[in-house]
Amino acid sequence: MATKSLKAQEKDLANTQYQLKILDGGPFASGELPRFREKLRETGQNTLRPKPLEILQINLGYMCNQVCAHCHVDAGPDRKEIMTRETMEQCLEVIRRTGAHTLDLTGGAPEMNPDFRWFVAEASKAGIADFIVRSNLTIIRANKKYYDLPEFFARYNVHVVSSLPHYTRGKTDRQRGSGVFDQSIEALRSLNEAGYGKAGSGLKLDLVYNPSGAFLPADQQAMEKDFKKALASDFGIVFNNLFAITNLPIARFLDYLIASENYEDYMTALVDAYNPAAVENVMCRNTLSVSWDGWLYDCDFNQMLGLKVASKVKHIADYNEAVLQDREILISQHCYGCTAGAGSSCQGSVT
Secondary structure, three states: OOOOOOOOOOOHHHOHHHHHHHHHOHHHHOOOOOOHHHHHHHOOOOOOOOOOOOEEEEEOEOEOOOOOOOOOOOOEOOOOOEOOHHHHHHHHHHHHHOOOOEEEEEOOOHHHOOOHHHHHHHHHHHOOOEEEEEEOOOHHHHOHHHOOHHHHHHHOOOEEEEEOOOOOHHHHHHHHOOOHHHHHHHHHHHHHHOOOOOOOOOOOEEEEEOOOOOOOOOOHHHHHHHHHHHHHHHHOOOOOOEEEOOOOOOHHHHHHHHHOOOHHHHHHHHHHOEOHHHHOOOHHHOEEEEOOOOEEEOOHHHHHOOOEOOOOOOEHHHOOHHHHHOOOOOOOHHHHHHOEOOOOEOOEOOO
């Protein structure tokens, strides 16, 4: 398990252009596998264009208390990129007048941003229908200053979406580090104590699963049943929904695929599992992603590859929803991850 980000290790894969070069080379350059744009044309879809905006996803910074093996953000304690209050205020202005019904705060560990609580309190006044914070769980137990996060979340009716690779200690710790499973269980218990996941509380707690190796997730509905049964019987933990997310070949997961010599097989599996029906509901079509420094992207994954929106409006300070709607969504071969099988997004399966 790495203890530093790819950026801190000064690895080639920390460079987004280098990642895009890999994604456009190998079996795609040779013609062994069709590029994503070619696959779209085969199924008569040609280009991707946005639907009306529903979700505004804001990355509050790449700093994190963990260095997970699969992380497409390449987050970690050594990442110092943090959203400033000035950029947060620009985001708040957009939140107040956007047509989006969902606000989705992510990171890194978004809670590590020093202005996180201020931002949540201010954003909650905008009347967003679904206010999501994506938590890695262990941050709740990382330091005493975070111990009251469950109560803080409950105060603002935050919808907590938490990553938990598996309901067993071995698989979770293998992906996220030694001791992570036990800390996650403690955090889940504290969320349950605050009312999260309990019938009638109105406080939503969803879990996110993504595979620990070079394979696609199993059926989301079946996995949810397994997670609920195991966590309830072994630890007395309850939650609402499980989202199964396909690992995209970006940053540390791409590094893993190359190091384990699984890259071409994994990309072949994604291409073979391509589902044209999933294209209709991929996250880039109803979501706009905002980076820690205010730049706009079609999705969180494009953000991590440095692919800013193909629009005259590229920064939150210049936000114009009508102009942004009139754009083509930027794609590359990583997009196969969102269109494989039942499809994948930050909200789980899409078909």
